[in-house]
Amino acid sequence: MPHSPMEVTRLTATDAARAARVLDEMRASTLGGGRAKLAPRPAIRESWGRMLHNGIDPDHDFRTDLLSRDEVERRRQTSRLRHTLPVLREGLLSLADTAQHIMLVADADGRVLWREGSASVLRKADGQGLGVGADWREETVGTNGIGTPLVSRRPVQVYSSEHFVRALHSWTCTGAPITDPRDGSLLGVVDVSGPLETLHPCTLALVDSVAKLAQARLRDLHLTSLEQLRAVAAPVLARMDGRAVAVDKNGWTAAVTGMPYTNRLALPKSLAPGRCWLPALGLCSVEPLPGGWLIHPTGDPEPPLTAPHILLDVSHPRRWTVTVSGQTGSWTHELTPRHAELLYLLALHRDGRSASTLADDMFGDPARTVTVRAEMSRVRRYLGAFLDHRPYRFTEGAEVEVLLPEAPLDLLPHSVAPGVVRARAAAGGQAWVERAQR
Numbered sequence: 001m002p003h004s005p006m007e008v009t010r011l012t013a014t015d016a017a018r019a020a021r022v023l024d025e026m027r028a029s030t031l032g033g034g035r036a037k038l039a040p041r042p043a044i045r046e047s048w049g050r051m052l053h054n055g056i057d058p059d060h061d062f063r064t065d066l067l068s069r070d071e072v073e074r075r076r077q078t079s080r081l082r083h084t085l086p087v088l089r090e091g092l093l094s095l096a097d098t099a100q101h102i103m104l105v106a107d108a109d110g111r112v113l114w115r116e117g118s119a120s121v122l123r124k125a126d127g128q129g130l131g132v133g134a135d136w137r138e139e140t141v142g143t144n145g146i147g148t149p150l151v152s153r154r155p156v157q158v159y160s161s162e163h164f165v166r167a168l169h170s171w172t173c174t175g176a177p178i179t180d181p182r183d184g185s186l187l188g189v190v191d192v193s194g195p196l197e198t199l200h201p202c203t204l205a206l207v208d209s210v211a212k213l214a215q216a217r218l219r220d221l222h223l224t225s226l227e228q229l230r231a232v233a234a235p236v237l238a239r240m241d242g243r244a245v246a247v248d249k250n251g252w253t254a255a256v257t258g259m260p261y262t263n264r265l266a267l268p269k270s271l272a273p274g275r276c277w278l279p280a281l282g283l284c285s286v287e288p289l290p291g292g293w294l295i296h297p298t299g300d301p302e303p304p305l306t307a308p309h310i311l312l313d314v315s316h317p318r319r320w321t322v323t324v325s326g327q328t329g330s331w332t333h334e335l336t337p338r339h340a341e342l343l344y345l346l347a348l349h350r351d352g353r354s355a356s357t358l359a360d361d362m363f364g365d366p367a368r369t370v371t372v373r374a375e376m377s378r379v380r381r382y383l384g385a386f387l388d389h390r391p392y393r394f395t396e397g398a399e400v401e402v403l404l405p406e407a408p409l410d411l412l413p414h415s416v417a418p419g420v421v422r423a424r425a426a427a428g429g430q431a432w433v434e435r436a437q438r
Helices: 005-014 015-033 042-054 071-078 078-097 119-127 147-152 203-238 337-348 356-365 369-386 418-426 431-436
Strands: 102-107 112-117 156-159 171-181 186-195 244-249 253-257 274-278 282-289 292-297 309-311 321-326 329-334 399-403
Touching: 015 042, 015 156, 078 102, 078 112, 078 119, 078 186, 078 203, 102 119, 102 274, 102 292, 112 119, 112 186, 119 186, 147 171, 147 186, 171 203, 186 203, 203 244, 203 253, 203 282, 203 292, 244 329, 274 329, 309 337, 337 356, 337 369, 337 399, 356 369
Parallel strands: 309 399
Antiparallel strands: 102 112, 102 186, 156 171, 171 186, 244 253, 244 292, 274 282, 282 292, 309 321, 321 329
16 A cells, blocks of 8 residues: 555556555545545645535536637637647647547636547547536536646646546546736646546646746747837837836836836736826826836825725635725735735734744745845835835834635635745644544
């Protein structure tokens, strides 16, 4: 009997039937509250915890209502994932055809938008209601290679009985998230799925690598769009006096005049022509450009920042924001996973954290202060007026409010930062895990 996840991984490559039995015994013992000879892998354990908390029935019919053809097409045309398809096909379809697998590409809502690969496996998927337009979110289908990476933000391979819903035990799914390099937002997941007996132990590494190549493709497209914006903005800036900067819709700088160059400006979630306050520049006038904005700092005096209200919203498992309200109005910024972790930890410890303590909270390694300082420098680009350092903390006058999820396991579920893990455990989010490991 294997005693470690690594041994099970090797076993799937040599004896799929035995691997399925081992995983089935592990699942039955763990979900039944007993002591399993083999503990679930961390990603699976965390996912099962979410399923148990949400009351998902492991024996329910997982088939979902499919999106209409018109809605699938609308999502395809508006999703940046469409630009990654040539890379995904080149990297994964040969594997899918050879190994009797299919490749699925789902958006950030877990809806399958594209599906290609082995004809026989596609027919099997159709018979189980897993067609184009299907909903593969964890809360709908249970632990799987699309929904689980959407929550964890990490590549995940789900073998046979590691699927929470029993009807999926004949499948093995391997998925990796694809993020937008412009702002770190989650675009969706690419997944390779098929029968357990055709699993290759290198599938996870391959899918993850191809997902990163897809993100590199999006980065190249972004650089091209910045060049196009620069060509439009350059003659406009040449005629202007004073300071001005041309940025794209995500705040990336295309051209600048009369001021130091910075790679990116933090922009409000909704920016419109007119006057607004930006953290890095103060009061500005904003004019539209094709594909971006022309921003001109006015130099007008700013009202004093007295008693700002800072709302950190981490109540959603896949999207987090910080909103600052004060005399200049309200301003919202969508957070990357790393910045959501950092700001949550600072909100948790209002007395502040030194760089080494914050490094320990984030990475379990007090020596990683360089990484912490670099990330905090990025945070200060949009929250600098409300953050102190030495130690890092919110300014004394700031009123900080945190919106938390109802379920402790939904608190930054992607995070493996020790400080966040401790907070989830303190809120009762790991009680079922402790029961299963007794």
